[in-house]
Amino acid sequence: MKKFRIGIDARLANGETGGIQQFIIGLSHGLKLLALNSQEYFFLTLENQDEWLRPYLPDNAKIIHPKPPRHNLAHQVIKSIKPIRAFLEKHPLFLNPSINRVPESDGTFEEHGIHVIHFTNQSAFKTLLPNIYHPHDLQHVHHPEFFSPRQRALREKRYKDFCDRASKISVASEWTNRDLQKHFGIPSEKIVVIPLAPVIQAYMPISTEALTSVQKKFSLPEQYIFYPAQTWPHKNHIGLIKALAHLKNKYSIKIPLICTGFQNDFYREIRKITSSLSLNDQVKFLGFVTPDELQAIYKSSCFLIIPTKFEAGSFPIWEAFNLEVPVACSTVTSLPEQAGDAALLFDPDNIEEMANAILSLWQNPGLREILKKRGLQKVSGFSWEKVAYRFSEIYRELASGLNSNRELI
Incomplete structure (x- = not known):
């Protein structure tokens, strides 16, 4: 049987992201309950930061890790100086091209023959592969007082860029759906509303x-x-x-x-x-x-x-x-x-x-x-199996529409 390979972005440190970690646990649990033979799942996790996820993985899932990041030494030294770091937070565009530079894939998903990427959190990256993106919310628009100028500029630039590049955008509520359409001008047909379920079920x-x-x-x-x-x-x-x-x-x-x-x-x-x-x-x-x-x-x-x-x-x-x-x-x-x-x-x-x-x-x-x-x-009407089924249908739809000469496995 030909199988779709799905890459799921789970690059999180245990306990630091709250709801996003719960979403990934719930999704993994739901995919495990579905037990689809037509799909394989590759969870991209940080090195030595996957113990929180392993108990919930489907049988047809693997853990993979990104490549070690390349650091610009001069940029790191400059940012390590507290007064300079504080200045850059308040003046995000001053000698700070990283605001406009969108992260690119390190090739890990591509090397594993992934057909569709599921970006479960806001920190995605550029890729030519079909993908689902979760902006989750636009809090920086409604409560700018909780963010530095640099954080606001990063969110505004990157969320918009990732939304534009995504094949589908997923949100958990109609309120967020309306908010995204209003702020970024995203076509309604590009956004799917998938209400989530209690992670306690997992x-x-x-x-x-x-x-x-x-x-x-x-x-x-x-x-x-x-x-x-x-x-x-x-x-x-x-x-x-x-x-x-x-x-x-x-x-x-x-x-x-x-x-x-x-x-x-x-x-x-x-x-x-x-x-x-x-x-x-x-x-x-x-x-x-x-x-x-x-x-x-x-x-x-x-x-x-x-x-x-x-x-x-x-x-x-x-x-x-x-x-x-x-x-x-x-x-x-x-x-x-x-x-x-x-x-x-x-x-x-x-x-x-x-x-x-x-x-x-x-x-x-x-x-x-x-x-x-x-x-x-x-x-009572919400379950992770239903959530996983909705996403598995989107995986299948996007993988089936690949404009690529690559054969499915």
Whole structure:
């Protein structure tokens, strides 16, 4: 049987990219469930950075690595000098041709006879092979304050370039679809909307013994609210912490908060605010956790809180729905579309409104039960097998249309 070779870009360090890593795990799990004999999968991972992916790989998959990068020594030395690096961040086009230089393929996929490339994250590269590209979101357009001038220039240039070069562009929501069309002028027929599923579906269910072990390991409170997110500014940990301080100061109500996720540079600012509001005993950051630990923290929580200021789509909302955990989330971007009537919504920029939503769900077990049932019903139609099937059809379509003399294997 002739087979299509699909290259899947998985160049991630474990724990550093949050939702993108979850997407790749879910996609791999779905492809494993499909077990298609007509396709082979080549996952491109960083050297010594593939252990997070291996448990979920299909039987017809291989791990491959990119070639070692070539470094411009003079450019690296210049960038290593802090004042110069700071200047280049503020003046991105000054002696900085890398802004306009789009990365090119190192030949790894081509040498493995790949027919279609699936770029799962924004950091793609130029190639003549048919490809699917995921821009994920245009946060730099809506919240430029969270990015340096250089970061904004890079995103604007490269996202547009990769979208133009892509055979298909994939997004997870109609909101992002409309946003891409409006900002980049992309034809609607080039974009496919494929709603994702809870990555929890790819994990082995946690045992009662393991759940108890995690509760003891982290000394989880008997009741708490949960927020799993990397500590980016737009995730709005600070707004959430201020809402908890408002409840403490106005009503003398202390609601414990457990946070998980990779702690980047902005974490220091979050900790300063937490300390200044005297909430260190109320707010706990656990960092990046294992799949078992994540499930246990969800299952032991009172409800999930998503105070984000921007989100193309929220994996935690799907995960909470799947595990029958109530949800309160912000009204931004695609979240009202995703959550529907299965979550309690609030304005993330209104601290009092957020605090009132938290208090309402905290004190109302009847409302929590209603949201549990609605959430489970909302997510019941989503699975990674369905997601993988949609992508496998696109792989087949693009590979079948190759303008190449290469024979399929």
